[in-house]
């Protein structure tokens with residue numbers, strides 16, 4: 001007899017499990033059982049083992065579709081202030097250089113974030129997580145990177161920890177001290193990288209404030225050599241690495257991630273075939289960020305066809321941040337992945353489930369499969385492609401996190 005804390009029946013499953021040979025790993029007219037926060041059984045309804053019908057809570061889904069809880073694997077949700085005024089100034093004709101000269105751009109976010117108290121940052125983070133939760137998101141990666149000094153980078157990572165403890169979404173913390181050069185290190189980027197490596201990274205590792213380390217490797221960010229220095233130190237301290245790479249030019253950051261057996265190379269609009277091959281060899285996930293591409297009105301598309309050809313796993317994320325992607329919606333990214341990057345709806349959904357889990361190194365989620373976390377989203381849709389096709393329609397019926405109903 002099958003024991004379960006919850007049984008969902010009359011449901012269609014988009015399992016996203018590649019072992020199931022159908023689009024979306026779909027099983028129609030299915031059932032799925034949850035026990036102790038994990039998926040304990042799933043399959044066609046006709047094959048459901050005997051259950052104790054009186055003792056088992058049963059949810060009838062009326063033919064709706066169930067997917068894994070969505071995963072936003074690249075965000076910058078912790079910051080204070082707003083750059084709406086700069087957005088407006090730009091549209092009124094002020095140049096980026098003029099705005100930067102007035103202390104605008106990322107410097108204004110860093111100033112506001114340093115000045116903000118912990119409660120403000122916590123509430124900001126919580127509200128952004130709430131927005132994602134409403135869309136069926138159950139796991140979020142959250143980066144530091146607007147503190148840019150020891151005290152404030154640690155402050156952001158501690159807030160990540162608090163959010164992870166108190167918010168229903170499972171928050172995974174990434175240290176991005178090498179996000180931008182703080183003004184006090186202007187013209188001395190090497191001294192700042194040394195600070196990241198010699199002071200910040202050891203603290204992050206010792207206090208287990210992050211599981212991964214990220215670097216913005218770019219001609220307007222940090223060099224290949226500096227990225228390598230951060231990666232070497234991170235790896236020596238037992239932290240995994242990833243990179244904002246090839247967003248505006250090809251600096252070979254993606255190859256560096258591959259050399260370090262890292263998790264992901266993110267953005268990668270300017271990645272070439274050699275870089276794609278390196279990622280395939282190093283088993284690095286490509287994290288594509290259509291929101292930033294859209295907001296910056298970029299025209300250089302990421303090499304989707306090459307990524308397909310070399311079988312590099314593609315994840316999709318919001319990159320929510322105040323400068324280049326103030327778009328706190330993973331559902332919008334599903335749509336943009338299809339409209340802007342010409343990914344298929346199935347690739348897009350895999351990008352926010354199975355491949356997003358992979359980008360975070362999480363082997364316990366992202367698919368509907370026995371033994372996986374019971375993070376489940378039930379959608380009032382007639383086909384899984386609808387999740388990419390329509391946007392702004394309230395179609396999430398139920399969300400379970402670790403088997404517990406969230407709404």
Ligand SMILES: [Zn+2]
Pocket residue numbers: 074075076244319321
């Ligand atoms: Zn980013």
